[in-house]
Amino acid sequence: MVEKTRLLIVDDNVDFAYNLADVLELKGYDASVCQDGHRAIDMVKKERFDLILMDIKMPGINGVETYKRIKETSSGTVTIMMTAYAVENLVEEALDVGAYDVFYKPLDISRLLIAIEESLREEKGRLILIVDDDKGILHNLRDILQVKGHTVFIADSGQRAIELARNNQFRIVFIDVKIPLLNGLEIYKAIKEINPRVCAVMITGYRQEVKDMVEEALDSSAYTCLYKPLDMDDVLNVVDEICRGNRKRLKV
Numbered sequence: 586m587v588e589k590t591r592l593l594i595v596d597d598n599v600d601f602a603y604n605l606a607d608v609l610e611l612k613g614y615d616a617s618v619c620q621d622g623h624r625a626i627d628m629v630k631k632e633r634f635d636l637i638l639m640d641i642k643m644p645g646i647n648g649v650e651t652y653k654r655i656k657e658t659s660s661g662t663v664t665i666m667m668t669a670y671a672v673e674n675l676v677e678e679a680l681d682v683g684a685y686d687v688f689y690k691p692l693d694i695s696r697l698l699i700a701i702e703e704s705l706r707e708e709k710g711r712l713i714l715i716v717d718d719d720k721g722i723l724h725n726l727r728d729i730l731q732v733k734g735h736t737v738f739i740a741d742s743g744q745r746a747i748e749l750a751r752n753n754q755f756r757i758v759f760i761d762v763k764i765p766l767l768n769g770l771e772i773y774k775a776i777k778e779i780n781p782r783v784c785a786v787m788i789t790g791y792r793q794e795v796k797d798m799v800e801e802a803l804d805s806s807a808y809t810c811l812y813k814p815l816d817m818d819d820v821l822n823v824v825d826e827i828c829r830g831n832r833k834r835l836k837v
Contacts, residue, residue: 589615590705591633595625595651596640596667601690605638608694614701622651629655634662636701641668641675641687649679656683663704667692686782703754711828712753713737716746716772717761717788722815726759729817730824743767743775750776755783757827759820762789762798762810770798773807784808784827788815 592609596602597620606616617634619625622643629637637655641648652664666679669690676687685704688697713735715726723739730737738753740746743766750758758776762769773785787802789795790813799810808827811819 589613590635592616592701593625593628593634593637594618595620595622595637595643595648597621597643598640605692612698622646622648622654625651626654629659629662634659635705636663636665639664639666639684641666641672641679642670647675649675649682649684652679652684653682665697665700665704680782711735711756711824713824714740714746714749714753714755714758714776716740716743716758716764716769718742718764719761722761722788722813726815726820729820733821733824735824743772746772747775747779750779750783754780757784757786757824759786759788762787762795762802763791768798769795770802773802774805777805786811786823788813790814 592614594602594605594616599620602618602620606618609616617628619628623646625637625639639648639652643651648666652666655662655664664684666676666684666687667690668676668687679687686700688700713730715723715737717723718741720741723741727737727739738749738755740749743764746758746760755776758773760769760773764772767775769787769789773787776783777785785802785807787799787807787810789799789810792812803810809823811823
């Protein structure tokens, strides 16, 4: 017998929580409900959940603080935040500490179901895009990351990268800064507009020549910049940090 995916819904709106649980149960999930952050923390300590749907604004302890506490004992549990309020500071903080996504109420159930499936699939291996006109780097990076269990796409041009980004929700994208036609900064901005959650790692062999573009990318929330020749241990460390939910930019 195949074990059902276990979800925990944390929301102080009881009717909303149980209605959402009913919808998810009909879709084949095993959904549990609790109404406050402290109870959620206790439940996660005692039981295994594959994914948590967490309201951000709750009395006592808000959803972001609850998520931080849960990460201390269950760092691998995927969490999607929900809110009916304009709490952009908390939304940004939630994403910074590793929440998979944030949904605004009333929920778009179809989009939520897609996000749940994508997030659970990604936990088995992140969806990664590598953009570089150097085919040797493309294939070497792809082979190394695939061995680690990630699903990797490659693109040797900005146009191809943007096309792939329209059809795939990449969590991480490695982008060469100096690439013909569209440069790496332009590619990053285009992909980020398609997928605001994407985490970008810029790469270049021209440290001084592209310094301004690298700084602009970092100012636009790119994660870091790695310099060629690439140290594959550094590459894997960056991927591991992003997978653990660290979205803070690394110093370069």
